[in-house]
Structures are given as structure tokens and as C-alpha cells.
Amino acid sequence: MEQHKHQEHKLSGAGLLISLGIIYGDIGTSPLYVFKSIIGDRLITEDLVLGGLSCVFWTLTLLTTIKYVIITLRADNKGEGGIFSLYSLVKNKAKWTIIPATIGGAALLADGIITPPFTVSAAIEGLAIRYPDISTLPIVLAILMAIFIIQQFGTNFIGKAFGPVMWVWFTMLAVLGSVHIAAHPEIIKSINPWYAYHILSEHPQSFAIVGGVFLCTTGAEALYSDLGHCGRANIRISWMYVKLCLMLNYWGQGVWLLSQTGHYLDGKVPFYSIMPEWFLFYGIAIATLAAIIASQALISGSFTLISEAVRLNLWPKVKINYPSLQKGQIYVPSINLILFLGCLAVLALFQTSEHMEHAYGLSITITMLMTTILVCVFLKKRHVSFYLIVLFAVVYFIVELTFLAGNLPRITHGGWFTVLLGSLLFVISWTWYQGRRIRNSQVNFVDLEKHAEILKDLSEDNSIPKFASQLVYLTNSHFKNEIEQSIIYSILQKQPKRADVYWFLHVSVTGEPYTSEYKVTHIEKGKIIRIDFRLGFRIAPAINVLFRKAVEDLVSAKEVDIVSRYTTMKKYGITGDFKFIVLEKDISDYSVFSLKDRLLMRFNNFLRRFSVPIDKGFGLDMSFVNTEKVPLAVNRRPNVSLTRMIDS
Known part of the structure; x- marks a missing residue:
């Protein structure tokens, strides 16, 4: 780039x-x-x-x-x-x-x-x-x-x-x-x-x-x-x-x-x-x-x-x-x-x-x-x-x-x-x-490579209606082989989302002002692709524009095919649709946090009401974005004792 x-x-x-x-x-x-x-x-x-x-x-x-x-x-x-x-x-x-x-x-x-x-x-x-x-x-x-x-x-x-x-x-x-x-x-x-x-x-x-x-x-x-x-x-x-x-x-x-x-x-x-x-x-x-x-x-x-x-x-x-x-x-x-x-x-x-x-x-x-x-x-x-x-x-x-x-x-x-x-x-x-630090500490990550096979099968499962040709998620994971459990939950459980290609985008802010570069990792060739963007702290995170430029580079290098798989569209070489999924992590149970963290998170959530939504903050094209609310996976859960009663 x-x-x-x-x-x-x-x-x-x-x-x-x-x-x-x-x-x-x-x-x-x-x-x-x-x-x-x-x-x-x-x-x-x-x-x-x-x-x-x-x-x-x-x-x-x-x-x-x-x-x-x-x-x-x-x-x-x-x-x-x-x-x-x-x-x-x-x-x-x-x-x-x-x-x-x-x-x-x-x-x-x-x-x-x-x-x-x-x-x-x-x-x-x-x-x-x-x-x-x-x-x-x-x-x-x-x-x-x-x-x-x-x-x-x-x-x-x-x-x-x-x-x-x-x-x-x-x-x-x-x-x-x-x-x-x-x-x-x-x-x-x-x-x-x-x-x-x-x-x-x-x-x-x-x-x-x-x-x-x-x-x-x-x-x-x-x-x-x-x-x-x-x-x-x-x-x-x-x-x-x-x-x-x-x-x-x-x-x-x-x-x-x-x-x-x-x-x-x-x-x-x-x-x-x-x-x-x-x-x-x-x-x-x-x-x-x-x-x-x-x-x-x-x-x-x-x-x-x-x-x-x-x-x-x-x-x-x-x-x-x-x-x-x-x-x-x-x-x-x-x-x-x-x-x-x-x-x-x-x-x-x-x-x-x-x-x-x-x-x-x-x-x-x-x-x-x-x-x-x-x-x-x-x-x-x-x-x-x-x-x-x-x-x-x-x-x-x-x-x-x-x-x-x-x-x-x-x-x-x-x-x-x-x-x-x-x-x-x-x-x-x-x-x-x-608040961001506490949220990140409570997110569960899973091994993306272990889910590669099921994502590949889902992509080819014609019994499920296709959700999008190219499905794109933003991830906070710094490691290429990890992904949030909430993303897997969104793809497989909330509503099975079949797509030709699954994209996972990660944005990291560098200590330099004007860095603007990316790295591509093919988790599953032609099916699961991760792009890591490294942007300087003075570069606007216009992910919609940056992602398009990265995809154009990959298409030129013949590393990915974004032509629609639908018969008519494929016949005329029409590009498939791109759909971004933005996950908003909600906290439903504050009791698992310490008093200090509880107060911090309460005020943090108050501030979030006045902040720009994630999709706008990353400069995404609103016509291609779906926003989903998912529970924040909390690692520390209280022990629950529950006894089943049987009718005599």
C-alpha cells in the first residue's frame, strides 16, 4: 500500500x-x-x-x-x-x-x-x-x-x-x-x-x-x-x-x-x-x-x-x-x-x-x-x-x-x-x-485453524442460503491463528452465515505517525484470509478504502478470486458482494468485576453512548455493514449450584 x-x-x-x-x-x-x-x-x-x-x-x-x-x-x-x-x-x-x-x-x-x-x-x-x-x-x-x-x-x-x-x-x-x-x-x-x-x-x-x-x-x-x-x-x-x-x-x-x-x-x-x-x-x-x-x-x-x-x-x-x-x-x-x-x-x-x-x-x-x-x-x-x-x-x-x-x-x-x-x-x-483494557481482558479467543475445516464446509453447503459472497469481520486478535469466540459464534450459531470467502481484518496502531502497510495471511487458500493493517497514529482508519486497495492488490496478484459464484454473475465476471459484520459486545452481568472495575466499566459504557459507532469509526461503508450485539464472554464466572427436582 x-x-x-x-x-x-x-x-x-x-x-x-x-x-x-x-x-x-x-x-x-x-x-x-x-x-x-x-x-x-x-x-x-x-x-x-x-x-x-x-x-x-x-x-x-x-x-x-x-x-x-x-x-x-x-x-x-x-x-x-x-x-x-x-x-x-x-x-x-x-x-x-x-x-x-x-x-x-x-x-x-x-x-x-x-x-x-x-x-x-x-x-x-x-x-x-x-x-x-x-x-x-x-x-x-x-x-x-x-x-x-x-x-x-x-x-x-x-x-x-x-x-x-x-x-x-x-x-x-x-x-x-x-x-x-x-x-x-x-x-x-x-x-x-x-x-x-x-x-x-x-x-x-x-x-x-x-x-x-x-x-x-x-x-x-x-x-x-x-x-x-x-x-x-x-x-x-x-x-x-x-x-x-x-x-x-x-x-x-x-x-x-x-x-x-x-x-x-x-x-x-x-x-x-x-x-x-x-x-x-x-x-x-x-x-x-x-x-x-x-x-x-x-x-x-x-x-x-x-x-x-x-x-x-x-x-x-x-x-x-x-x-x-x-x-x-x-x-x-x-x-x-x-x-x-x-x-x-x-x-x-x-x-x-x-x-x-x-x-x-x-x-x-x-x-x-x-x-x-x-x-x-x-x-x-x-x-x-x-x-x-x-x-x-x-x-x-x-x-x-x-x-x-x-x-x-x-x-x-x-x-x-x-x-x-x-x-x-x-x-x-x-x-x-x-475500560477498553478490561473489555479486552475478558474476551475469549479460539484457535482459528481448528475452525478452518468447518468454515470451509459451511462455505460449500448449498443447503444454507448464502449470506454474502465475501464476509468480512474486524478482529482485535494480534495473533494470526486466533479469533474471538464471538466471531465464531456469529458465523456458526447466531445465524449460519455461508460465504464464498471469509475475511478477518485486524488494525494495529504503530508508534510512528504515518505508517500505512498491510500483511496477508492465507489461513485456508481462497476461503479464509486474514489481513493485518499497520497504521500510524496520525493515519485515519478508513478501512473501507484500505481494504478495497488491499483486495485489488490480491486480485492483481491472482491470490484471490472475488468474482461472484452465482451462475449468471460468474458468466459476466461480476464481482460478488462484500458484507461487513460489526460485533458490539454487551455486558449483561457486572457482578463478576471488582468494585473498581465495575465503576470503570459503568462510566466507560456511559461514554460509549457519545462515541461514534465502531462502523463509522473505521470508515466503513454503511450500506455494506451489519451490526450484531453479542455478549462479552467473561472468563471469571461465579460457581453456580443447581439441583434438579424429580416428581415422585
């Missing part, structure tokens, strides 16, 4: 521009709110300003540059990145990695709900400088509604403008900052890490300051998640420009803040305060466009995240659409609705960016911690020196746990929403994964 080859994204001007548009929306809009959060309601002092700048510089250096750009980008999965790509690389090394992967994925999805309203609000609220009585909430709501409505049509047509717009944004950041730095170049001395140490060790509210500082790197995870769209070289080079622009703007804000020493912010926004008055409307417009791009990037990233989670059995099967021909662009209606409702809840609860920032950052801190754990496993798998792995782990656990501690006090001021949201998403993901 056709292979999806990984194409290395070479360093180019176009690649750099695409990187600016796709990757840096979140981290690139951080100057809107970082110093507003660091200063808060605290008295502006030279120590606070220089210390905050030093913390920002070294956070961007340690976390974004060294951890993500230099180290984590090397953990590419055939050119793809992201926490689930990383999990796919290490899951065979340590089974427990499912835990940090699930936690990190849930936290990342929670961040995708909080980021759009926060970033757009922070940009639009600049209008209050000129119009103090304006209500920005309706404007933010209108922008978010437009963003979510447009998802179903695909964003390819506007995505081409993202790169140039973000280039204008970053250049604007650099110019605005440079103008102020030129007047007070001594501000650059804040690079000295002593200022960071001094403010964190001396200031009584150091942990609250740390929580504000962390906002400067919240988009770092996107550098890794979007590796497949841009390539390592383009990300690394573009980051050098982005970091310079960000720091120039932060230093410019620092110069303005030093001019306010001894005062409080009192509602002023450092980002907009460094703009000339005549430029304010232009600045707000560009900031709003950048915020929209940041929101779009988070939404698209959430779609990709869920599609990977579905393929890895970490999320219920949901409908996934492909609104354009652009590679990798997908639209998940259910997630789009969840994100939109979540954004509405954030707006209703917090209303302003000042209140939203308390809920922002906490979830992404957890994702970063989980990524650190998985990267350690990856480095071990790559046989990196044990001492280097320990050094990496110690440094980043200290840094990220410090940021987590700095964000924890925010729980009582709005961070509870992030915790609640992330916990709910984790419970859904974990329950789905565990």
Missing part, C-alpha cells in the same frame, strides 16, 4: 515564515500580559522590574530554548512532535508512561480552552485606554464565535496570512521595545541572573511573581507539538528571531516601568503604555490579529491532539472531518463544541483577562512536567549517559515544580477551574483506556 513518507522540512524562507504563523501565537502574545501579571497590585520598584526581567530572560532560555528547542525537538517521531508522539516513542519501553501521557494530554486540552478567551481579552482590553467605559466582553465573544464557526470550513484560506501577520507582530514588538531601550540601554543589565535570584529570595511575594513570570513561556509546548508542520531547523532559526523580539519588547516595558517607580499600575497595561498615542489603534488591531492566530493555533492543536488520542485509544471515538486538502488539517465537531462551550464558561466566570490569568498557566505547567518525565524515558531509550539524564531531570523538575508552586496559590482565585477542567478530561481519557 501507499506509504506516507516523512518529508524533512528543509531550512527556507518560506519555512521560517510558516513557523512564525503556526507555532508562536501563544508564546508570541505573552508580552500583552506578562508584566501586568508580574507587577499586579505590587508597588513598582527597581528590584521588582529588573528581577522580573531577569526571571523572564532565564525562563525563556532554560525552558523554551534549552529544554524544548535544543533537547526535546530531538525526540521526533518520524518528524512529528507533541506529547502523544513522544508517548508513542517510549510506550514500549515503560508501560507506566501512559499515566504522564494521559495527564499531559488532558492538561494541554484544558489549556486549549482557557487560552483563546484570555489572549483575545488581553488584546481587546487595550481599547479601554482610549475608551475607559467600553465593555470589551461583547467584542471578545463575537471574535471567539467567529473563530469557532469558521473551523468547519477549514482555515487553509486564512492560514496563508498567518506568517506575514506574525512577522509584522514580532517586528512591531522589537521596534516598540528598541525605541525605549535606546534611551536607557542599561536595562539590558537585567540579563544578570543575580537580579532574578535577588527578587525571588528577598521579595515576600516571590511565589506570586513566579506565577506571573511563567506566563512568558506558556506556548513553549507548541514548539514541540508543531514539529511536523515546520521542521526542526526552521523552528530553531525562527526561535532566535522570536526570542530577540520578545526580549526587546520586555526590556522596553521594563524601561517604562522604571519610570513609574514608587507607583502602582492602577489598571495601566505596560504593553500598551510603551506605544505612542497615535499608534495605539494600529497596535490594538495587530495585537488582536495575533491573539486570533494564537487562538486558532490552540484550537487546531486540540483537534490534532484528540485525533491522536482516539487512534491510541485514549479518547472515545469521535467524528473527524477533513475540511480541506491541506495535509494534517482536521476538524473535530465534538471537540470544537466542547472548546467553544468551555470558552463561554471562562468568559462568564472571569470576564476580564486580569481575572482569567489566575486560571491560566497552571495546566500547561503540568503538561511541561509530564513532558519532562517522558523525555527522561526517551533519553534512556537512546542510551544517553545516566548522569546527563539525572542532570536534565533534576534541573527541570526543580524549575517546573517551582513554577507549579508559584501557580498553586492561584487555585483559590480561579485556578480551580483549570484543575476541575483538566481532572474531568483526564477521567474521561483514563476511563476510556482502562
Whole structure:
């Protein structure tokens, strides 16, 4: 079958521009709110300003540059990145990695709900400088509604403008900052890490300051998640420009803040305060466009995240659409609705960016911690020196746990929403994964070769009406000589199903993103055939299309004959009909499970009501599918004592 080859994204001007548009929306809009959060309601002092700048510089250096750009980008999965790509690389090394992967994925999805309203609000609220009585909430709501409505049509047509717009944004950041730095170049001395140490060790509210500082790197995870769209070289080079622009703007804000020493912010926004008055409307417009791009990037990233989670059995099967021909662009209606409702809840609860920032950052801190754990496993798998792995782990656990501690006090001021949201998403993901594991552990398998003779005889038994020319079942068995007992039950006992050929299809998800291959096993030549599909975790399981292609290959190689056996049809060489049988396994008796498993299965069954049916999930043609309900064969059955009574 056709292979999806990984194409290395070479360093180019176009690649750099695409990187600016796709990757840096979140981290690139951080100057809107970082110093507003660091200063808060605290008295502006030279120590606070220089210390905050030093913390920002070294956070961007340690976390974004060294951890993500230099180290984590090397953990590419055939050119793809992201926490689930990383999990796919290490899951065979340590089974427990499912835990940090699930936690990190849930936290990342929670961040995708909080980021759009926060970033757009922070940009639009600049209008209050000129119009103090304006209500920005309706404007933010209108922008978010437009963003979510447009998802179903695909964003390819506007995505081409993202790169140039973000280039204008970053250049604007650099110019605005440079103008102020030129007047007070001594501000650059804040690079000295002593200022960071001094403010964190001396200031009584150091942990609250740390929580504000962390906002400067919240988009770092996107550098890794979007590796497949841009390539390592383009990300690394573009980051050098982005970091310079960000720091120039932060230093410019620092110069303005030093001019306010001894005062409080009192509602002023450092980002907009460094703009000339005549430029304010232009600045707000560009900031709003950048915020929209940041929101779009988070939404698209959430779609990709869920599609990977579905393929890895970490999320219920949901409908996934492909609104354009652009590679990798997908639209998940259910997630789009969840994100939109979540954004509405954030707006209703917090209303302003000042209140939203308390809920922002906490979830992404957890994702970063989980990524650190998985990267350690990856480095071990790559046989990196044990001492280097320990050094990496110690440094980043200290840094990220410090940021987590700095964000924890925010729980009582709005961070509870992030915790609640992330916990709910984790419970859904974990329950789905565990429920599938429990179901699979209770399925009985039988030897397919021992049933080959009876299936062959059934195929030739003219006393039984033919059910289909080609009868196709999906099997979960990983072994070619095994089959579920429920499938044999369906063929032989529920209703004898005579067919010319019996096909058994198995789909396994590989740890690589774009694997697309199959293997054929002839159990009984011309009668019983098994096909094993190996699909990457980013390949849509369109089994109807893939199976047709495999059958065409087999017919061309004269390994199988699919011409109808009916006399008239055979005379004219007409292809026989194909019929898929999909088995839905029902649980009728929960008492055989432990209390924990019983609760898991109850909730899992509840989630299954909202998931896409198996046939739709595998992209089967509904006109050729029969769905049958069969009991889940449970291995552990209670001993039953039964005495027969005889009439005297």
C-alpha cells in the first residue's frame, strides 16, 4: 500500500515564515500580559522590574530554548512532535508512561480552552485606554464565535496570512521595545541572573511573581507539538528571531516601568503604555490579529491532539472531518463544541483577562512536567549517559515544580477551574483506556485453524442460503491463528452465515505517525484470509478504502478470486458482494468485576453512548455493514449450584 513518507522540512524562507504563523501565537502574545501579571497590585520598584526581567530572560532560555528547542525537538517521531508522539516513542519501553501521557494530554486540552478567551481579552482590553467605559466582553465573544464557526470550513484560506501577520507582530514588538531601550540601554543589565535570584529570595511575594513570570513561556509546548508542520531547523532559526523580539519588547516595558517607580499600575497595561498615542489603534488591531492566530493555533492543536488520542485509544471515538486538502488539517465537531462551550464558561466566570490569568498557566505547567518525565524515558531509550539524564531531570523538575508552586496559590482565585477542567478530561481519557483494557481482558479467543475445516464446509453447503459472497469481520486478535469466540459464534450459531470467502481484518496502531502497510495471511487458500493493517497514529482508519486497495492488490496478484459464484454473475465476471459484520459486545452481568472495575466499566459504557459507532469509526461503508450485539464472554464466572427436582 501507499506509504506516507516523512518529508524533512528543509531550512527556507518560506519555512521560517510558516513557523512564525503556526507555532508562536501563544508564546508570541505573552508580552500583552506578562508584566501586568508580574507587577499586579505590587508597588513598582527597581528590584521588582529588573528581577522580573531577569526571571523572564532565564525562563525563556532554560525552558523554551534549552529544554524544548535544543533537547526535546530531538525526540521526533518520524518528524512529528507533541506529547502523544513522544508517548508513542517510549510506550514500549515503560508501560507506566501512559499515566504522564494521559495527564499531559488532558492538561494541554484544558489549556486549549482557557487560552483563546484570555489572549483575545488581553488584546481587546487595550481599547479601554482610549475608551475607559467600553465593555470589551461583547467584542471578545463575537471574535471567539467567529473563530469557532469558521473551523468547519477549514482555515487553509486564512492560514496563508498567518506568517506575514506574525512577522509584522514580532517586528512591531522589537521596534516598540528598541525605541525605549535606546534611551536607557542599561536595562539590558537585567540579563544578570543575580537580579532574578535577588527578587525571588528577598521579595515576600516571590511565589506570586513566579506565577506571573511563567506566563512568558506558556506556548513553549507548541514548539514541540508543531514539529511536523515546520521542521526542526526552521523552528530553531525562527526561535532566535522570536526570542530577540520578545526580549526587546520586555526590556522596553521594563524601561517604562522604571519610570513609574514608587507607583502602582492602577489598571495601566505596560504593553500598551510603551506605544505612542497615535499608534495605539494600529497596535490594538495587530495585537488582536495575533491573539486570533494564537487562538486558532490552540484550537487546531486540540483537534490534532484528540485525533491522536482516539487512534491510541485514549479518547472515545469521535467524528473527524477533513475540511480541506491541506495535509494534517482536521476538524473535530465534538471537540470544537466542547472548546467553544468551555470558552463561554471562562468568559462568564472571569470576564476580564486580569481575572482569567489566575486560571491560566497552571495546566500547561503540568503538561511541561509530564513532558519532562517522558523525555527522561526517551533519553534512556537512546542510551544517553545516566548522569546527563539525572542532570536534565533534576534541573527541570526543580524549575517546573517551582513554577507549579508559584501557580498553586492561584487555585483559590480561579485556578480551580483549570484543575476541575483538566481532572474531568483526564477521567474521561483514563476511563476510556482502562475500560477498553478490561473489555479486552475478558474476551475469549479460539484457535482459528481448528475452525478452518468447518468454515470451509459451511462455505460449500448449498443447503444454507448464502449470506454474502465475501464476509468480512474486524478482529482485535494480534495473533494470526486466533479469533474471538464471538466471531465464531456469529458465523456458526447466531445465524449460519455461508460465504464464498471469509475475511478477518485486524488494525494495529504503530508508534510512528504515518505508517500505512498491510500483511496477508492465507489461513485456508481462497476461503479464509486474514489481513493485518499497520497504521500510524496520525493515519485515519478508513478501512473501507484500505481494504478495497488491499483486495485489488490480491486480485492483481491472482491470490484471490472475488468474482461472484452465482451462475449468471460468474458468466459476466461480476464481482460478488462484500458484507461487513460489526460485533458490539454487551455486558449483561457486572457482578463478576471488582468494585473498581465495575465503576470503570459503568462510566466507560456511559461514554460509549457519545462515541461514534465502531462502523463509522473505521470508515466503513454503511450500506455494506451489519451490526450484531453479542455478549462479552467473561472468563471469571461465579460457581453456580443447581439441583434438579424429580416428581415422585
